[in-house]
Amino acid sequence: MKKAVLLDVSAIMYRAFYGNLNFKTKNEPTGAVYGFVNTLLSIINQFEPDYIGAAFDVKRSTLRRSEVYKEYKAKRDAAPEDLVVQIPRIEELLDCFGIERFKIDGYEADDVLGSLAEGLSAKGIETYVITGDKDLSQILDKNINIALLGKGDGGGLKVLRTEEDVVEQLGVKPNMIPDLFGLIGDTSDGIPGVRKIGTKKAVPMLEKYGNLEGIYENIDSLTELPGIGKSLVTNLIEDKELAFMSRDLATIEIVPLNITEEQLKYKEDDKKLLELFKKLEFKSLIKKMGLENGAEAPVINNTSKMSEGMQLGLFSFQAPVEIEEEKAFEVLVGTEIEKKLLKKIDEKAFLYLGEKGLAVSIKNKDYYLPLEDELSKESLKKVLASDIKFISYGFKNILRKGYDIKNMDLDTMLAYHLLTSQTREEIEVMLKNVIEEDIEKYSEVFAKTKVSELSNEDYGKFLVKRTRGMLVAYPELLKELENNNLLEVLQEIEMPLIKVLASMENEGIKISPEYFSNYSEELELRLNQLTEKIYEIAGGEFNINSPKQLGEVLFLNLNIPPVKKTKTGFSTDSEVLEKLREQGHEIAESILEYRRLSKLKSTYVDPLPKMVDENNRLHTTFNQTGTATGRLSSSDPNLQNIPVRTEEGM
Known part of the structure; x- marks a missing residue:
């Protein structure tokens, strides 16, 4: 059976960029290109495809989905400038490999990949879609496999081949994935979903009723399912329009492309690759691919193999020193x-x-x-x-x-x-x-x-x-x-x-266990006082350390307008609490202080005395290679993270 590989360019180049941030020549950053070519070589080595295609995203403002829902992907950060300037190089790289590039106005790379995959599958070609997006698993069929970047052993590819693989990864069968996201939404894509419904509640509903239509036809029976209360049913009823719109947003659109297998055949142009790699100073790749004088790259032993985005273009390969075996x-x-x-x-x-x-x-x-x-x-x-x-x-x-x-x-x-x-x-x-x-x-x-x-x-x-x-x-x-x-x-x-x-x-750093013991008691007293104050404002006791319970207290019991919502419910992170404090909510000030003192006590004041030697000295490790900037870091224990800007930390 012939094989094809389809590349989600954005997913690969983002991983390559963040994995090789410090790569650059005197004239330009090169990490994303270098990581991309290593990933590409690894994919070719693993799947040995007959055909390859590469799909690119288009500007968000041109997407058909943005016309349906203005918030779709609206909150995504712009791509880093150092990555943007490398995209033309990645396009040039694909051209050097003879790989067809696809970009269609109005449609995302996922739609293009789905459309290409469906066309290839219909012709009996075994197809592997290389992506970082689990949502694409909805297109899986007997000939279409989904290879997830960074999800496999050692950070490689995890290949989903069967419905069971998809259920293990997402909790539902491929055909239910759009319905799943119709319920739970997707924060990263700006898909709203239904309030307060996460995967744990959505999966049982879909297992029983199959899709959104089935769920809404049985809306009066939902409370019979574990964990589904009346408030969730109310949310489903009120957010029905959002649920169906969210499903549409999460559904891969199949676009008629009329692509022939011949267009997807690839063959690298060694001369162009050599020119490009010389410009980008990829000396090790030139040797590894044998691009100069047709020479084959030397190896130390038979275990050497390509791996995703790991080799550094900075280094050229050295031949091994001979060892007298006997x-x-x-x-x-x-x-x-x-x-x-x-x-x-x-x-x-x-x-x-x-x-x-x-x-x-x-x-x-x-x-x-x-x-x-x-x-x-x-x-x-x-x-x-x-x-x-x-x-x-x-x-x-x-x-x-x-x-x-x-x-x-x-x-x-x-x-x-x-x-x-x-x-x-x-x-x-x-x-x-x-x-x-x-x-x-x-x-x-x-x-x-x-x-x-x-x-x-x-x-x-x-x-x-x-x-x-x-x-x-x-x-x-x-x-x-x-x-x-x-x-x-x-x-x-x-x-x-x-x-x-x-x-x-x-030598170590000497501490006074007696001081730490006294300070621990002082912090415990202040934490107890804060706890009582928080309970008083909240109107009852709850687990202050539980984001879920805290969210319910703040935004349901006290009716404070929510600042931010996550897949699992209301966000109660420090950014949210600081905004609430600015709005004059006394409980937010108390919770922030509670968290600050609790962390100080549990992370430093209580553990450090247990880590001293017989002379009451702490022996940390100072790391010369612990930071990209060159400053020292400290570990086991980390003594550089004590918050000395606060009075308590000092």
């Missing part, structure tokens, strides 16, 4: 560590600390040091005090264990952060992006097996994949640091800071 790996303990490492290592060694030991890689050898006894630890200390230059991913983790390192040459975690501003700290991500090496995480290899249950050989071989990857990535990172004038920043600022922060973390 002596590639060895476990060292005791004085063997000192004797063998000092003898073997000429200049550089790559280190990575695991849960119960240290991996070490040199030019033609990998080692694992279990570090389970004092003799092994002392032997390692002598190696770290030598003139060897060490490269690691997170030196501070090693320093925190009580080791000192004489020559910390380069921390690859910090180097990668300086080059990309990325704040994810997994070494697997860094290696994937720098050298396109797929390294499986612990859970993928050992499932739920505890580290303590593994042999030193099994755990060591798992760990040295990271040091071997660092060895390959090191020259590439060094080159890019120099090219971007960041080597001095790393050497003069970030690297010296490692030992300072490790020392601060080990």
